[in-house]
Amino acid sequence: MSKLRVATTSLAGCFGCHMSFLDIDERIIELLDHVEFNRSPLTDIKHCDPCDIGLIEGGLCNIDNVHVLKEFRASCKILIAVGACAINGGVPAMRNHHPLSECLAESYLNGIGVENPQIPDDVEVPLLLNKVHPVHEVVKIDYYLPGCPPPADAFMKVLGDLIEGREPLLPRTMLRYD
Amino acid sequence: MSQSILIDGIEVPFKSNQTIMDAALAANIYIPHLCHNPCIKPHGSCKLCTVEVNGHTTSSCTTKAEDGQKVINNSEKLNKARLTITQMLFIEGNHLCPTCEKTGNCTLQAVAYHLGMLDGHFPQFYPKREVDASHPSIMLDRDRCILCELCVRASREFDKKDVFAIAGRGDNAHLIVNSPSGKLRDSDIEQNDLAAHICPVGAILIKERGYEIPIGCRTFDLRSVTEIDLGDVKLSEKSSHHE
Structure with a gap:
């Protein structure tokens, strides 16, 4: 049987979900008998080939996040929102209660210890969205893996179910929002 | 004369003036709820405890139990709602x-x-x-x-x-x-x-x-809401319909 091709990305997240995924430790060797990683921070491949599974960590806080998410949706047969930020915006969405201009001013103009205050405007820096959004507000999501982060066992359960051709089903003990 | 209702086919006794929720809790049957607390007068606002009584939907925390009522609680349709x-x-x-x-x-x-x-x-x-x-x-x-x-x-x-x-x-x-x-x-x-x-x-x-x-x-x-809500009493006797 050919291996399932898996892509992963971290959008407006903290990479904590990826770190938790890597907590599968040596089980990654067994996993690699069944999957190969495509675009991912783990491989440093920059763009998606056609993939079977895409894991999305983080919500959407800038236009690059939206661009990457759309590439994943176009390339992956199954898209999974991983972690609190992808599912409901998470901690980055706490800025949604404040105007973006105030957030930028607090960080880059008036913040404690700021020297040479200026709001970054380099063309390489992706423009921020007015509000942070969960990923299902922009593309169709097939499955959700909650948690902050989801435990390593939950990653194994969901990927294991998909490898064996089953609908992913999280047992209650792996369902957490914190 | 003892009075009873049927909740998901299980015969549940009740006393005068008890609600369906009261009777269910006393019988160790979990009906999901948020705005209900046995120490406080029921309010019926969160609607999570909605059940079907003789074919009509109603809040179980504010509906009085009546002899012979057929109550559906743990159904796919209600849990989806x-x-x-x-x-x-x-x-x-x-x-x-x-x-x-x-x-x-x-x-x-x-x-x-x-x-x-x-x-x-x-x-x-x-x-x-x-x-x-x-x-x-x-x-x-x-x-x-x-x-x-x-x-x-x-x-x-x-x-x-x-x-x-x-x-x-x-x-x-x-x-x-x-x-x-x-x-x-x-x-x-x-x-x-x-x-x-x-x-x-x-x-x-x-x-x-x-x-x-x-x-x-x-x-x-450490424990599910059903276990906490129904208390420690008779936990070991609980049957699968509570989960």
Whole structure:
């Protein structure tokens, strides 16, 4: 049987979900008998080939996040929102209660210890969205893996179910929002 | 003469003036609920305890048990409706569990676990709500308020103080404080009041007690909402229909 091709990305997240995924430790060797990683921070491949599974960590806080998410949706047969930020915006969405201009001013103009205050405007820096959004507000999501982060066992359960051709089903003990 | 109702085909006895919820709790049958607390008069507002009685849907916490009623509780249709209600409660407020001191002890979260909620489904509201940190020992964070009115009723009925009320309608409905300034510090609330402890979510918290129990070791981290709600009594005798 050919291996399932898996892509992963971290959008407006903290990479904590990826770190938790890597907590599968040596089980990654067994996993690699069944999957190969495509675009991912783990491989440093920059763009998606056609993939079977895409894991999305983080919500959407800038236009690059939206661009990457759309590439994943176009390339992956199954898209999974991983972690609190992808599912409901998470901690980055706490800025949604404040105007973006105030957030930028607090960080880059008036913040404690700021020297040479200026709001970054380099063309390489992706423009921020007015509000942070969960990923299902922009593309169709097939499955959700909650948690902050989801435990390593939950990653194994969901990927294991998909490898064996089953609908992913999280047992209650792996369902957490914190 | 003893009277009884049928809940999901199980014969459940009840006493005069008991509601369907009272009878179910006494018989160790879990009906999901958020705004109900046996110590406080029922309110019927969260609608999670909706059951079908003789073919009609009704809130089990406010419907009196009547001899011979056929009640459907644990059905796919009702649990799907309860899941949708729970998702709406999540997206209408700012329920960021990883940042909340109540996580693991939160009944809203526990009910969502019970119903298998994986996502909010609907677009997030991200409402802007006022935090009242004015009181020296009690914190009010309206971001997490689900308008269950347990604090309103506990303050009125149990503490005899009338500290809280709900004002506004629809999207604008919000918890208000009965004091000249509208702030908790100028109200009659005290740390030992039931109203300061009854909140099922993290809207009303006691200050300076953060993270006494680590995340992962809290009430609903260790046991399900059905176990906690029905108490320790006869836990071993519970049958599979409770899960």
